[in-house]
Amino acid sequence: MNIVVIGDSGHAKVIKDIVFASGNDVIGILDDKYIDIFIENKIVKGPITYLNQLLKDDQVKVIIAIGNNNIRQKIVSRINIPNNRYLTCIHPTAIVSPSAIIGNGTVIMPGVIINADACVGMHSIINSNAIVEHDCLIENYVHISPASVVTGGVKIADGVHLGASSSVIPLVKIGSWTTVGAGAVVVRDLPANCTAVGAPAKPIKFHE
Template sequence: MKQLIMIGKGGHSKVIRDIILAQGEYQLVGYLDNAIESYYEQDDLFFDNLNNINKYSSDHFFIIAIGNNHVREKIVLKYGLNIEQFATLIHPSAIISPFSSIGRGTVVMPLVVINADTRIGNHAIVNSGAVVEHDNVIEDYVHISPGALLAGGVTVGELAHVAIGSNVLPQVKIGSNSIVGAGATVIEDVPSEQTVIGTPAKPKE
């Protein structure tokens, strides 16, 4: 079984650990986190500082178990691992079209639906119960939060965050580094670097 190291040891990592166990493709062998001061072992796992990642990079796969989009990007850029060294983790309860594609370092949580001809980029998160309909483009480092519903033909730019329980209508484009607030209904395009809230979604004052 392929050996996997988790980067990050917060609450998000607990859910990803469950996905690793359920998927059965990888064996979790340890954690790397900057909050860990020195190497130790516990419960058949090792724990080490993230700055020691080069000790493990030649013979392990990795997943970044951090919900913050910008932190995931920062880690990828700082440590320079090959994209092929990152796992793609999909919970068995997710329904994934065979005509969709999902990038490296991306995590698909329980009960997600991803439909035909949708492309999910690298290091994205599609969180529990989200629905990503046909012909969507979800770019790198995006977070689609629990219960979000994206209709057909939606585009979500790099580093954008679609928050919990939000709805995005067909053909809408959400710009890079933008935020769709919790429970919002997006009926028109959202420019990059903008936060929208409410129903219908409007720029946050």
């Protein structure tokens, strides 16, 4: 399958490796830091506006390789393509239960474990060696950072970012667009639109 990657930064390097490891080919890397169209190592590079040209091939799919949840959401809204044109990108070393559901545009990185009846929404990132346990609901535009552990029955709303090596105990709910600091331990529900740190994690500020 031929893939177009949106974004050309450090995160995009990891995404490209996953695409190749999954047996797919990267034919384009688009980023608005580029003004002109050019070829580098047989890959087309240029601004995001060039995407429409590449999508004239019905077999081409897209993955957004940007770690920031808010920017990723804005790009999805901006390019406005059907959900079925997005690649669900799963590294071969990840362990994903047959009963788990993974949404379009989501990236599952090396060493991830996603257990039975978990559901991960669209355009989310489950980063290296993270664990999503049984019956979790992870909504859209979420980023679960490396080595984080989300235990059973947790609900994580849209746009949440869990910092590296954070943990969430069973049945906890985290409100939309909340950020949980690295190494935090979430032992009770967190509201939307806050930053929470510590063990146990507590909100230290709120934002719109």
